Structures are given as C-alpha cells and as structure tokens.
Amino acid sequence: MISINNVNQYYGGTQILWDLNLDIKPGSCTCIMGRNGVGKTTLLKCIMGLLPVKNGEILLEGEPLQNKKAEFRAPAGIGYVPQGRDIFPLLTVEENLKVGLPIRKDGAKEIPEKIFELFPVLKEMLQRRGGDLSGGQQQQLAIGRALVLEPKVLILDEPNEGIQPNIVQQIGDVILKLNKEEGLTVILVEQKLGFARRVGEEFRLVERGRVVASDRMDNLSEDLIRQYLAV
Numbered sequence: 001m002i003s004i005n006n007v008n009q010y011y012g013g014t015q016i017l018w019d020l021n022l023d024i025k026p027g028s029c030t031c032i033m034g035r036n037g038v039g040k041t042t043l044l045k046c047i048m049g050l051l052p053v054k055n056g057e058i059l060l061e062g063e064p065l066q067n068k069k070a071e072f073r074a075p076a077g078i079g080y081v082p083q084g085r086d087i088f089p090l091l092t093v094e095e096n097l098k099v100g101l102p103i104r105k106d107g108a109k110e111i112p113e114k115i116f117e118l119f120p121v122l123k124e125m126l127q128r129r130g131g132d133l134s135g136g137q138q139q140q141l142a143i144g145r146a147l148v149l150e151p152k153v154l155i156l157d158e159p160n161e162g163i164q165p166n167i168v169q170q171i172g173d174v175i176l177k178l179n180k181e182e183g184l185t186v187i188l189v190e191q192k193l194g195f196a197r198r199v200g201e202e203f204r205l206v207e208r209g210r211v212v213a214s215d216r217m218d219n220l221s222e223d224l225i226r227q228y229l230a231v
C-alpha cells in the first residue's frame, strides 16, 4: 500500500532519517513506535509531503509520491491527523469538517453521516468553535475531518497524547472499527504500548532514523521493548 525505500531526510545539515525502509500492507493497522526524537513525526511529514526528502522513494500503491506537492496527498487518498491535532480553532466544528469536502472527487457537499455515527459528540457540537472543544473532542474532530475525505489510508500521529482515558478508549474503538470492519489501512505513531497492542496488527520500531524491527504485534517481545522502547 505504502512503500518507503531508502529515504534520507535532513533538517539543514542534520540528518534525521537514514536510508529508511518501511512497508505498509493494505488493510493493516501498523504502529510506528520508538523513543522520543527518533524521527517518527519526521517520517509521517515526509509521507505527507510536508518535509522534503533528499533521496529515496515513497510509493502509494506503486505511484511515487516523493516529488509531488503536499496538496496531492489528500486527493490521492491519504488522510492525516497530525500531532497536536491542528484543527482550526476559530472555525466551527461544521466548518472544520467541511474543509476537505471540495477535494472529494465525487463532488459530495455534505458531511458523511458516518462521521457522526463514529463521533456523536461532533453532531451535538456542530456550531461550537473548534477552539472551545476539550482536547479529546478536538482529537475526535481532527480524526473526523480526515475521514470526511473517505481516505484509503489514515495516518495518525500520537492521537492519544494528553487525552483522558475514556476518549482514548473511544478513539481505539473507532480505529478498530475502521480497520477491522471497513478494511481501512491505518498507520499510527503510538507511544502507549497498551493502545498499540490493542489496535495494531503490525509494528515497526524506529531507532535513530531507521526502521530496526518489523513484525506482527503478537511478536513484539520484551527484549525488543527493552531495547527500543523502554526509557
């Protein structure tokens, strides 16, 4: 579904991603894990075209993405929920959700009802400003906004950071439903091991800008956790 081949990325003179290779299977839920600062967010931003890669390939269903502008990602079928959510605080919930509609190829003008089935709180708060929502509600809005495009792949960067446990549970339920029942491919940067084990089928461990271990989540051993995740 998404293949990343030998990607190198730099901030100025500092190299962050080193010949990084990653393969995401269609219909899988893959957790990208690793300690703080190893390059997980940088990797997602490269996939989204928000950061340039020096060399290497990023393929979506075999099509190269790495030289295409960021605006190409959403119409190509990639939904993105960035770290820190990044909703529009002065726009209403409804306006936030409608932002992506013009990109839809089918010309749909209305927010799909499914968004409100997944996140009923968004329907109750349609006219509320995004910035007035709680952190958890903003996260649900950010996920809802990405889903309005009915993407093929949903990429989430630490969706549970700073979120209260009952909303974390709900976000987990939504990810499982989208992935297991609807076959949506999910890529998730996740630090919380319990959450990663609950929703993830596959893991990729990142260390110093490289993927150092890839396997099924069932095979995430105590040894790997000690080596690459424990602080």
Ligand SMILES: Nc1ncnc2c1ncn2[C@@H]1O[C@H](COP(=O)(O)OP(=O)(O)OP(=O)(O)O)[C@@H](O)[C@H]1O
Pocket: 011, 016, 034, 035, 036, 037, 038, 039, 040, 041, 042, 043
């Ligand atoms: N805009 C930037 N300019 C320079 N260096 C940066 C920039 N953004 C990130 N970095 C550095 O790149 C490295 C990787 O950062 P990145 O945010 O990708 O890590 P991460 O694995 O997502 O960490 P975290 O779990 O803390 O979010 C870090 O050393 C970070 O300090």
